Amino acid sequence: MSSQPKILIIEDDKDMVEALKIILEGESYRIDVAFDGKQGLDAVKKEKPDLIILDLLLPGEDGAVISRKLKNSSNYSNIPVLVLSALAKKIEDKILSQAKEKMLEVDEYLDKPVSPQDLLEKVRKLLKTRR
Amino acid sequence: MNNYNSNKLEKIMGDRFGVEILNSMGLAVAVVDRDFNIVWANNEYHKIQEEPERSIIGMKCYKVSFNSDTPCSERICAVRRTFKTRKNSRGLKVIEKAGREKFLEVFSFPLYSPRGKMEYGVEVIQDNTRLYRLVELSDRLTAYASHELKTPLATINQLTSILCQIELPSEKRNDLYGRIISRSQHGLKTVENFLIYSRIKAEELEIKPVKINFYTQVIKEVLDFHTEYALDKGIQFFCDIPQNLEVVCDSDYIQVIYNNLITNAIKHGGERACIFLGYLDRGDRFHYFNVANTGEIIPKKDREIIFKRYVSGEEKGSGIGLDVTRELVERHGGKTWVESCYISSGKCLWEKDLSEKAMEEAGFQQGNNFIFTVSKSLVSS
Numbered sequence: 001m002s003s004q005p006k007i008l009i010i011e012d013d014k015d016m017v018e019a020l021k022i023i024l025e026g027e028s029y030r031i032d033v034a035f036d037g038k039q040g041l042d043a044v045k046k047e048k049p050d051l052i053i054l055d056l057l058l059p060g061e062d063g064a065v066i067s068r069k070l071k072n073s074s075n076y077s078n079i080p081v082l083v084l085s086a087l088a089k090k091i092e093d094k095i096l097s098q099a100k101e102k103m104l105e106v107d108e109y110l111d112k113p114v115s116p117q118d119l120l121e122k123v124r125k126l127l128k129t130r131r
Numbered sequence: 132m133n134n135y136n137s138n139k140l141e142k143i144m145g146d147r148f149g150v151e152i153l154n155s156m157g158l159a160v161a162v163v164d165r166d167f168n169i170v171w172a173n174n175e176y177h178k179i180q181e182e183p184e185r186s187i188i189g190m191k192c193y194k195v196s197f198n199s200d201t202p203c204s205e206r207i208c209a210v211r212r213t214f215k216t217r218k219n220s221r222g223l224k225v226i227e228k229a230g231r232e233k234f235l236e237v238f239s240f241p242l243y244s245p246r247g248k249m250e251y252g253v254e255v256i257q258d259n260t261r262l263y264r265l266v267e268l269s270d271r272l273t274a275y276a277s278h279e280l281k282t283p284l285a286t287i288n289q290l291t292s293i294l295c296q297i298e299l300p301s302e303k304r305n306d307l308y309g310r311i312i313s314r315s316q317h318g319l320k321t322v323e324n325f326l327i328y329s330r331i332k333a334e335e336l337e338i339k340p341v342k343i344n345f346y347t348q349v350i351k352e353v354l355d356f357h358t359e360y361a362l363d364k365g366i367q368f369f370c371d372i373p374q375n376l377e378v379v380c381d382s383d384y385i386q387v388i389y390n391n392l393i394t395n396a397i398k399h400g401g402e403r404a405c406i407f408l409g410y411l412d413r414g415d416r417f418h419y420f421n422v423a424n425t426g427e428i429i430p431k432k433d434r435e436i437i438f439k440r441y442v443s444g445e446e447k448g449s450g451i452g453l454d455v456t457r458e459l460v461e462r463h464g465g466k467t468w469v470e471s472c473y474i475s476s477g478k479c480l481w482e483k484d485l486s487e488k489a490m491e492e493a494g495f496q497q498g499n500n501f502i503f504t505v506s507k508s509l510v511s512s
Contacts, residue, residue, distance in 0.1 A: 013282070014364075015310045019289045026297060086281050113289035116296055 005127050006030040008049035010040035010066065011084070012058055016112070020053060020084075023116045024123070037061040041069065044076055051126055056085035080126035083109040159256040162242060163210050167192050167202055170251065179235070179258055181228040192254070196226050209239040210252040217241050217249055224256075234263040272451070276325055283318035287311050313360050320390055327387060328451050331458045338381040338462045340509040345376040345385075350408060353389040357397070365403040369477050372410040378418055379509040384459045389422065391452035392501050396424035399499065407479040407498075417465060417504035423472050423479045425496045434469045456503070464506025472500035 007024055011017050012035050021031050032049060034040035036059050044052070052070070056063035063083060070076045107129070108122050153160050159176035161169050169192050177183055180195050192210070193199045205211050209222040219240040226233050235256050242251040290307050293299075299307070330336040343349070350372050358368060389408075396406045404426045411419040429437065438457040460467045473480040473495035480490070481500060490497070 013286055015286045015314055016289060018307070018310065019286070019293050022293055022297060022299070022303070086278065086285050112285040113292065115292065 004028050004030050005050035006032060006047070007051045007053060007123070008032045008034065008040065008043055009053045010034045010037065010043075010058065010063070011053070011055040012036060013055070016055075016084075020114075020119070023119055026116075027120060027123075029123070035059075037063070037066040040066055044070065044079070048076065049079060051123060052079055052081045053123075054081055054083050056083055080107045080129060082107065082122055082126060084112055084114060085109065086112045153253070156255070159258070161192065161254045161256075163192050163252045163254055164250060165214060167210070169195065176256065179228075179233065179256055180226075196224065209237045210254050213239040213241050213252045214249075233258060233260045235259065272328075275451070279321050280318065283314045283321070287314050287318070290314075309359075316356065317360070320394075323387065324391070324452055324455050327384075327455050327459070331455070336458070336462065338384055338459075339512045340379045340381050340463070341511050342377055342379045343382050344374075345378045345380075346372055346374045348382045349380075349385050349389065353386055353393060354408075356390070357393050361397055361406070364397065364401075366397060366400060366406060367403075367476070368406050368408065369479075370408040371477075371479075372408055372420075376410060378505060379507075379511055380463055380505050384462070385505070388456050388459050388503060391456045392422040392503075394452060395501070396422055396426075396499070399429070400424040400426035405474050405476065405496070405498070407474055409479050409481075411481070416507050418507060419502060419504055421472075421479065421481065421500050421502045423474055423498050423500040425474050425498045427499075428471065428497060429469060429499050437469070438467060460503045460505070464509060465504035467501070467503040469499055469501050472498050474498040 007029050009017055009020050009031060011020070011033075014035075017033055017035075021033070024031055032043055032047070034043045038060060040052070040054070043049075054063045054067060058066070063085070067081050067083070070079060070081065107126055110118060110122060154173060157175070159173065159179045161172040161176045164170050169187055169190055172187055177187060180187060182195070187195050191202075193201070193203050193208075197203070202208070203211065205215065207222070207224065209220040209224075212220040212222075219238070221239070222237045224235045224237050226235065236259050238255040238257075239252050240255075241249045242253050244250045290311050294304060294307055327336065350370060354368060354370065361368065393406065396404070400406060404424050407421070407423040409421045409423065411421075413419060438453045457467050470481075473490040474497075475493070475495045478495075479498070479500070480495065481502075487497065
């Protein structure tokens with residue numbers, strides 16, 4: 001069994017998923033993918049990831065709801081969540097203050113499109129926190 | 132012509148000229164006494180208050196506007212402020228009538244009796260609801276357009292930056308080039324929809340119908356555009372539109388209709404859905420075309436409103452594609468609607484009242500059937 005950390009990507013845009021996989025697999029991370037919130041939660045229960053990369057705008061339940069469910073769960077609350085969103089930059093302060101008020105449960109966020117360096121830096125930082 | 136007793140108002144105002152001015156303004160006008168009783172109101176005022184049949188004379192103005200038994204505060208009521216200050220006043224009022232909000236601009240001014248006492252206030256109302264809705268629609272459309280365009284652009288940017296920064300085998304590079312082309316083509320279609328939508332709203336859209344081979348000039352084009360993207364999701368297309376079918380229509384706009392319906396079908400069909408493009412000639416004045424898909428079924432209660440989401444503004448995050456579709460179909464003298472159907476590979480059954488159990492036993496899946504018609508009476512321009 002590989003000792004490389006496992007990252008779950010929850011994102012409905014297949015092209016974005018492909019882009020993220022290329023960046024992350026280049027650093028030998030193991031990648032699992034889900035295309036909506038329900039699939040994502042099922043994937044977490046099946047095999048607990050070391051980190052979740054989560055899009056905010058998902059079909060069905062949005063990323064904020066999924067994140068809250070994870071953070072409110074005793075089994076999964078310690079999994080770091082990195083939000084990627086086309087909205088993130090526009091409401092930067094609001095997301096941070098909401099996170100503090102536990103309205104939007106995220107550990108970090110990045111604005112799309114992400115630079116590979118920024119993404120890898122955030123991932124390394126969150127994985128260190130997890131360990 | 133005012134039905135609500137101009138003579139009475141003339142008595143109140145002591146001035147026939149003033150009465151004529153109020154009647155000719157074309158605005159909703161009411162005269163209210165110091166106890167907030169409506170002593171006079173014109174037709175327009177009755178219409179705004181949705182009381183065309185019954186006279187509201189003698190009723191409290193706060194009862195009429197808000198169905199309240201207590202007078203409004205000074206903060207809300209311009210007339211009340213006029214009574215207090217003896218000066219003109221202005222304000223905004225939101226009332227709810229027949230389940231819908233109305234956004235009203237209110238002007239009030241004091242009315243002095245012939246004895247020189249300020250006994251009444253005049254409330255003049257301008258209904259700004261339509262303007263408010265247009266501004267709200269414009270804001271929402273701008274926000275929606277920004278997001279709808281940012282998403283594919285962000286993805287294109289993402290893929291391009293990876294190509295620039297990361298060494299990849301040629302097969303992977305070609306895959307990314309293909310994705311960039313596909314996303315940019317879809318982005319262009321989104322922009323096209325917005326341009327058409329703005330032309331529709333500006334009443335500048337004209338169709339130029341010409342007799343065409345429908346399969347070659349419409350169907351083949353749309354299938355070529357969508358097939359590769361759909362294959363990625365395991366979606367299959369089936370088409371039984373006759374290859375020799377000739378239709379008088381504007382092929383560019385009919386392609387837009389198909390692009391919107393197919394995009395919708397792909398979105399709601401999900402992985403491995405079947406999408407069926409069909410045609411029926413029922414021997415009447417219309418060509419009947421359909422785009423049917425298996426997958427998420429649209430509830431009956433939503434079937435009417437999905438074509439009007441941006442008109443009604445009632446749904447969050449809805450697109451304009453179906454609204455544009457409806458408008459373009461109507462320009463072709465037709466109608467569009469959605470009903471249920473049964474689909475199996477290569478077949479789509481439109482008929483209603485089919486037994487669900489029998490269909491499932493025969494291997495059919497229930498689906499959404501988007502139908503649009505084109506008039507056979509269109510003349511080539």
